[in-house]
Amino acid sequence: MNMHDSEVMAGILENIGYVAAENKEQADVLLINTCCVRETAENKIFGLMGKLRKLKYEKPSLIIGIGGCMTQQEKVAEKIKTRFPFIDLIYGTENYHRLAELLKTAQGSQKTVLELSHQINPVIEGLPIKRASGFRAWVVVTYGCNNYCTYCIVPYVRRSERSRQPAHIILEVKDLVAHGYREITLLGQNVNSYGKDLEQPLDFAGLLAEVNKISGLDRIRFITSHPRDFNKRLIETISSCEKICEHIHLPVQAGSNHILKKMNRGYTREHFINLVESIRQSIPGVSITTDIMIGFPGESDKDFQDTLDLIEKIRFDSAFTFIYSQRRGTPAATMEGQLPDYVKSERIKVLIDIQNKISKEINLQEVGKKRWLLVEGTSKTNKKLLSGRTRSNKTVIFPGPHFLNGKIVEVEITEGKLTHLAGKWLDNYY
Numbered sequence: 001m002n003m004h005d006s007e008v009m010a011g012i013l014e015n016i017g018y019v020a021a022e023n024k025e026q027a028d029v030l031l032i033n034t035c036c037v038r039e040t041a042e043n044k045i046f047g048l049m050g051k052l053r054k055l056k057y058e059k060p061s062l063i064i065g066i067g068g069c070m071t072q073q074e075k076v077a078e079k080i081k082t083r084f085p086f087i088d089l090i091y092g093t094e095n096y097h098r099l100a101e102l103l104k105t106a107q108g109s110q111k112t113v114l115e116l117s118h119q120i121n122p123v124i125e126g127l128p129i130k131r132a133s134g135f136r137a138w139v140v141v142t143y144g145c146n147n148y149c150t151y152c153i154v155p156y157v158r159r160s161e162r163s164r165q166p167a168h169i170i171l172e173v174k175d176l177v178a179h180g181y182r183e184i185t186l187l188g189q190n191v192n193s194y195g196k197d198l199e200q201p202l203d204f205a206g207l208l209a210e211v212n213k214i215s216g217l218d219r220i221r222f223i224t225s226h227p228r229d230f231n232k233r234l235i236e237t238i239s240s241c242e243k244i245c246e247h248i249h250l251p252v253q254a255g256s257n258h259i260l261k262k263m264n265r266g267y268t269r270e271h272f273i274n275l276v277e278s279i280r281q282s283i284p285g286v287s288i289t290t291d292i293m294i295g296f297p298g299e300s301d302k303d304f305q306d307t308l309d310l311i312e313k314i315r316f317d318s319a320f321t322f323i324y325s326q327r328r329g330t331p332a333a334t335m336e337g338q339l340p341d342y343v344k345s346e347r348i349k350v351l352i353d354i355q356n357k358i359s360k361e362i363n364l365q366e367v368g369k370k371r372w373l374l375v376e377g378t379s380k381t382n383k384k385l386l387s388g389r390t391r392s393n394k395t396v397i398f399p400g401p402h403f404l405n406g407k408i409v410e411v412e413i414t415e416g417k418l419t420h421l422a423g424k425w426l427d428n429y430y
């Protein structure tokens with residue numbers, strides 16, 4: 001969501017005549033889009049301030065703005081304003097649409113301009129977007145979140161859930177297809193609860209079915225799903241719509257019912273295991289990835305073992321693993337039983353080792369299979385190789401001509417590694 005917000009901010013700047021600078025030293029405007037989900041992300045921004053101060057000192061006309069989830073927290077915004085007065089503009093998550101006006105005000109002001117909206121804006125349509133890719137696009141379906149997981153700051157900085165009108169979503173996707181886009185990813189903090197606030201309700205399954213009808217579109221993805229709201233109708237829709245890719249990111253967070261309850265996740269491990277079973281039965285070849293958090297307050301050895309047991313049982317294709325980070329203002333931050341760092345570090349190492357072994361084994365099973373990839377560009381580590389993604393969201397690196405960028409190509413998988421696959425192009429593409 002943050003990356004997409006950056007695309008919107010870049011779109012607004014482009015709309016008022018700015019072009020992307022080669023580097024920050026050449027820029028006239030520098031906007032920092034922040035995240036506050038984990039403490040390390042916040043610390044990085046404070047660490048960046050020294051460098052920003054130097055830039056401003058060397059080029060006083062430079063306008064520096066800081067926005068996003070971190071600055072939506074009033075205390076943090078005030079702290080930045082007081083401690084770093086050379087920052088020209090501070091704005092929150094509900095103020096992006098006013099960026100052009102805010103920049104103008106900041107350019108004419110000697111003081112820091114601070115704008116945080118405390119009200120929840122309705123969905124604002126029609127903002128310009130400068131997309132990072134010419135063939136894959138994010139399309140927002142919901143803003144905000146109503147779940148209030150006890151560790152999470154998102155509902156406080158992104159506010160309550162608001163769904164976009166289906167007609168606007170369909171129009172955006174049709175426009176993208178008309179401009180050559182082949183894959184879209186529907187985006188929301190919890191896409192599965194899409195539509196609950198619409199006057200004429202349409203659920204996420206219904207929306208997916210509508211998007212699937214758009215001719216010229218090749219692939220549909222969506223993120224993120226909440227296990228509590230992932231229902232049978234959605235599974236059937238994914239299974240019956242040919243454009244929806246066989247990949248589901250389903251954050252489990254913990255394998256212990258005791259911890260899941262403390263997290264306010266709204267499901268049990270048994271529910272999660274049954275859900276994955278139903279998904280796998282109905283959607284052949286589906287890959288399932290997850291997020292797992294280690295070291296939640298009160299996590300005992302037994303709770304941790306339950307999480308390990310769950311990942312062995314489910315065998316996720318891959319997992320984003322996190323150490324619990326205490327976020328001020330969330331219920332979990334003041335819970336008893338905060339664990340020492342060394343316990344969290346030891347546990348996450350064990351977890352990563354087990355998950356890595358499983359991921360590698362699953363990737364090795366791909367060897368010899370033929371897969372269709374959407375080519376996304378060159379490999380990050382070797383510019384001579386191309387990188388593409390299977391429908392099941394596995395990255396495949398392979399040698400091939402650069403005109404294949406943006407094409408859907410057939411490859412044979414030749415190697416299975418921990419984080420990606422290697423392949424051989426079979427001369428087919430469209």
Ligand code: SF4
Nearest residue numbers: 145147148149152154
């Ligand atoms: S579902 Fe939970 S973890 Fe996800 S954004 Fe909402 S509150 Fe945060």
